[in-house]
Amino acid sequence: MSGSTFGSVRPPRRPPVAPALSRSELDRDYLSRLGGVPALLDDPSTRLLVLHEGRALGTAEGALALVDPSQLEVDPDAAVFLGRARAASADLDQGAAVLALVVSEKEAARLGEQGTWLDLRRVGALLTPRDAGLFAQALALANWHSTAAFSSATGEPTTVTQAGWVRVDPSTGRESYPRTDPAVIVAILDADDRILLGSNVAWPERRFSLLAGFVEPGESLESAIVREMFEESGLVVEDPEYRGSQPWPFPASLMLGFEARVAAGQPTEPQPDGTELRELRWFTREELAAEVAAGRVLLPGPASIARAIIEDWFGAAIEEPR
Template sequence: MTRTLNFYTCHDLNRADDHRNNAQWLAERLADSKTRVLPLWQHRSLFNNIEGEAPRAVALEIDAMERLARYGGEPIFLGMRGETAYFALDLVDLSEPDHEPALAGRGSFADLRAVGMLLPREEGSLLAYARAMTFWHARHRFCGVCGSPTEIRRAGHQRQCSNDSCKAPQFPRMDPAVIMLVHDGKDHCVLGRQKIWRPGMHSTLAGFVEPGEALEQAVAREVFEEVGLHIEEARYHSSQPWPFPSSLMLGFHAIAEHRPLRVQLEELESARWFSREELLNSPEDESFNFPRRDAISFRLIQDWLEQG
């Protein structure tokens, strides 16, 4: 069965790995009028701010690159859509975007989390990719082996230690995390909430995969730690890149016996069993509402509800 890809998954982008070491080809792309640049400032993306219109990503023409490059970022090649090359540019040394002529009147910077679900999926996925790459670069400016500064390689898909006696390479990584809807195989599932979430929001259980641990083991461990249930079965559902800041969410449906929960209050404010009927009649207010619609947790819940 073919599943629809989750939000923030680039499905129509040619990443052109074979061109990342081709200096001439990259230079041609950086001189091509069709090339577009996605600027980021403080991990925020640029959006239009036309009153009455839905938010849309703003991709700058290549002639803006020369002026904006002085703010410290190096262009990171993302890939090709048709004949258009896309680059991300992190404006790390820019203090006031409104004072930069290359950005004046083009829109405003906002957190992708605030508007991602309102964007066309191809736009949201490209912005998520750009955010993940610039975040990784910002946190790997120094070598983890010897502490020397690192330098960009392969059009932004590698950093390498500048110390000739070290030269340790680093590659972009994401942190694997399991996220699971626990249900009893019938008409009840477990949802929890954290204090920092908006009022009423409940979601599935989740946690990072630990070293030496298989995904199924991580599912079982996290569920037992957070609510005290023993998993009888865990089935993979789908995955989602989640660049907030750098996770790969691996979704599961897991079955456990319907019995009282032992909630780990250090992790969760609350958790309980919800009936299918209760969720289908959700008030979507401060007493209860679902996770954000662009998150894999929402899809795990919705797919379970539709199976009933």
């Protein structure tokens, strides 16, 4: 006997949320990393995703602009192999490689005359699945390279191998790999199915979102949820239910989304920590819709997993005033 309160009948499983940046249509093809960037640049079908100051070169229509490498002087050690196209499209052959490249101010100015520079937070939900996945991956890798140029052990400049996926300390041979920092983000619900949203001190006062925090070393996701939610709100939660995940390359997070309930018999009056959060509020669905429509509450952007989880709880897309 399992001890489950549902006996032998498993409760229906809700489908996970589908955040905008969790989408991808790229074959990462790790074996091609071993051949290095020069071999990939020799292939005339290869294209570049160009980055500058955290933004990607885009077309006038708002898609990613994939550039022929012949238009740029490409340092093989500065380019990172992202993967290969699973299907052909107007701008990319099936099986063609895509590399990410961070360019200088001068090159950015020249390329910007041919298109526009895209911000992932603003356009992530508008991009195709292929472009959303490419942009998130490229930005995360570029952020890692910007902080990994020197060995943490010896301070010496590291060398790049495996098409941008490994950096090596030349003195010790120690390898370092792209970093991903897991963080939990949680919709806290009460017995009346209200949702708790908080306003961070770094945001405009009307901005509200879910509570979130990083997973600490040696900590499970479930333990991180209980700890972080108590630290930020003073509430004790239980029964965390996984709802989905999303990369958030600002600079290197993986957001793991959950719902959790206030534990039975525990207080439900939230207490902002005063350091990160200025305000915490419970909302019914009707209250949240009315506050958003009146412009008194601003929700997280459509590219975020926070918005996806809030709208999953709400049961529909939440319309905002224009």
